Amino acid sequence: MEARDGDLVQIGALQLRFKVDEANLVAFEFIVPASARVPAPHYHREVDEVIYGLEGTITTTIDGETHQLNAGDALFIPRGKVHHHQNLHPQTARALTVLTPGSIGRRYFEEMAEVLNGPGKPDLAKVKETMLRHGLVPA
Numbered sequence: 001m002e003a004r005d006g007d008l009v010q011i012g013a014l015q016l017r018f019k020v021d022e023a024n025l026v027a028f029e030f031i032v033p034a035s036a037r038v039p040a041p042h043y044h045r046e047v048d049e050v051i052y053g054l055e056g057t058i059t060t061t062i063d064g065e066t067h068q069l070n071a072g073d074a075l076f077i078p079r080g081k082v083h084h085h086q087n088l089h090p091q092t093a094r095a096l097t098v099l100t101p102g103s104i105g106r107r108y109f110e111e112m113a114e115v116l117n118g119p120g121k122p123d124l125a126k127v128k129e130t131m132l133r134h135g136l137v138p139a
Contacts (some may be wrong), residue, residue, distance in 0.1 A: 010108060010113060017052045017108075019096075021102065026102040027097070043083065045081055051098075054096060055093065058086070069095060082139040111130050
């Protein structure tokens with residue numbers, strides 16, 4: 001199904017604005033405020049990822065190698081590579097993230113938001129179960 005421009009999922013301070021949510025491809029704007037909590041290091045079993053910087057700086061670590069993505073920079077993350085995104089700078093960072101095939105789509109992020117946005121500490125067993133069910137493996 002094609003997402004409507006601006007379809008938003010919020011996980012803590014992170015915002016994901018879905019542009020496309022289909023079986024073959026998922027694309028969303030990834031908005032990361034300064035010092036926002038971000039997903040733990042993980043890898044995708046069957047999905048490749050491309051991240052393209054739009055504004056600010058996103059720091060992405062792939063298999064221990066750190067990359068600084070500024071506006072106009074792109075980075076390919078092959079399936080099976082442990083990676084982690086974060087914003088270590090005072091300005092909000094924005095990037096376009098593309099996942100293919102589109103098996104890690106909006107539904108995954110909605111489920112994670114349900115687990116992580118509630119009161120108190122998140123249920124880490126539920127976080128892990130949700131990740132694994134959608135093809136993400138915590139590192």
